[in-house]
Amino acid sequence: MNCQTVKEGIDCVFMSKRGCEFNGGMCHTVIEECDGCNKIVEFPTGKYCSSAADPAAKWVRGLCNLATHIKKEEKVEALKVNPLKASKRAAGNI
Template identity: 50%
Template structure:
């Protein structure tokens, strides 16, 4: 039995290979600088990996990563809050 206070490691069963960290048949890439400060990041053998996504650079390519615990994507470049157009039309129809 495991201890009650022991923290469950999200990458249990992962092993280092010549290509990188292998977890369930997927090669995990180390996190990028934009991921620094995220609570999900886990350090394995002196490198930090994201257990939520194997290629963190791809998640940040088009904006903010939706798994990031330290960043929000709510405001666009002009400072306006992004609104889903479908939800906006439904609110307008109800008179809100």
């Protein structure tokens, strides 16, 4: 169904007859880390991601896996880092 909130006219899985059923009732705008990504779409209501309704959530565990402005190698390296081991390594325990 087409969005009737912030991305008006865009087909969206969260839109229903009861309105937007995404967390908060609408998509969230992109964040600073998204700058340069080709998936940013500008609407009169702001800049949004064409693939993620909540861009900040895509960056919570490191690099966004859908980002077009980050090289694949960087994404793989970011996934390889275990935060627990990294903190132990930094403390000199490994």
